[in-house]
Amino acid sequence: MLAALFTGPIISALVNSIFGNITQAFTAYLNKEISEAQVKEQLQAAMLSAFAQVEKDYAASLTQTFQSFMQAAAQSKLMQAVWASVALSQLIVLIWHQIGIPAVSFFLGVRYPSSGATVDWAYALVMFCLGGGAISMRFGPGSNSISSQLKTLTGK
Numbered sequence: 001m002l003a004a005l006f007t008g009p010i011i012s013a014l015v016n017s018i019f020g021n022i023t024q025a026f027t028a029y030l031n032k033e034i035s036e037a038q039v040k041e042q043l044q045a046a047m048l049s050a051f052a053q054v055e056k057d058y059a060a061s062l063t064q065t066f067q068s069f070m071q072a073a074a075q076s077k078l079m080q081a082v083w084a085s086v087a088l089s090q091l092i093v094l095i096w097h098q099i100g101i102p103a104v105s106f107f108l109g110v111r112y113p114s115s116g117a118t119v120d121w122a123y124a125l126v127m128f129c130l131g132g133g134a135i136s137m138r139f140g141p142g143s144n145s146i147s148s149q150l151k152t153l154t155g156k
Helices: 002-030 036-075 077-108 118-129 132-139 146-154
Strands: none
Touching: 002 036, 036 077, 077 118, 118 132
């Protein structure tokens, strides 16, 4: 799936966006109309604008995907039932972990064994049920945009 994503729309958008600007810059350089430094500036500007456009398209695609999922969920009783059962069951897991386990440990004076990764999964499932998937793509650990990363690399 990732291979199709990166070899398909993202790569073709970058190539289509950058190619014309690169061709113009090198043609002007070969015709001695601009200097090497100007070619580098034009190439950086072309790359930044292409990556900014990819970021905009990515955000629009993410929004459209989330909207279509929510429309399907609004129309499907099965999706609503599954969503409710996942959200409520994982909420019970989290309440047990946050309140039940400390209460049992306190009142019985025993050390309760670790829940392990179960709690991590419960948090993740509740987050995704509440739309956190779309939010984490924009504000999570990988949220730095390509264009902002390029700007830091180029110093502009």
